[in-house]
Amino acid sequence: MRNNLILTGIEEDNTTGNEPPAVTETKLRAFLKEKLKLASDAVDAMRLERVHRSPSHPVTGKVRSVVVKFAFFKDREEVRRQWPELKGSPYNVFEQFPPEIQEKRRRLVPKMKEAKRGGKKAWIAYDTLYIDGRPVSQ
CATH class of the missing domain: 3.30.70.1820 (L1 transposable element, RRM domain)
Incomplete structure (x- = not known):
């Protein structure tokens, strides 16, 4: 994939x-x-x-x-x-991602949107959420 x-x-x-x-x-x-x-x-x-x-x-x-x-x-x-x-x-x-990665990304999206609303730089790379350049642990 x-x-x-x-x-x-x-x-x-x-x-x-x-x-x-x-x-x-x-x-x-x-x-x-x-x-x-x-x-x-x-x-x-x-x-x-x-x-x-x-x-x-x-x-x-x-x-x-x-x-x-x-x-x-x-x-x-x-x-x-x-x-x-x-x-x-x-x-x-x-x-395209495997189903388990898609599910993990789906759970991270609300956290990413919340961080962006707070004025922070946030993105998801593969299955990891980054906020202001630092990976966020689950």
């Missing part, structure tokens, strides 16, 4: 039942160029090991997330760093 990103809001064509991975990859590359404003040649050069919709059955009217496994961490980070381009749009980019 280290090289995976999850992108939400990318339109899905499930009129034939399930969108083929090749179609999903084509839509993803277009999304990277148009919405994230990455250079066309950089997007074309990215090696993607796997691109697929989140594992569930397609539902009319709902768009499943796209899970992308990048061959190179550098490419993944280039895409991840462009997330501010999506501010105010229906799209989003997330890192």
Whole structure:
């Protein structure tokens, strides 16, 4: 999961039942160029090991997330760093974490928001909350 990103809001064509991975990859590359404003040649050069919709059955009217496994961490980070381009749009980019890490991060978010409201600099890195540059013990 280290090289995976999850992108939400990318339109899905499930009129034939399930969108083929090749179609999903084509839509993803277009999304990277148009919405994230990455250079066309950089997007074309990215090696993607796997691109697929989140594992569930397609539902009319709902768009499943796209899970992308990048061959190179550098490419993944280039895409991840462009997330501010999506501010105010229906799209989003997330890192993929194992379920136990997701649960730990979910518990840390309220503490992070509280610290930010208090005027402190706070962020979560993997499964650790940092406030004013110091890790906070659980």
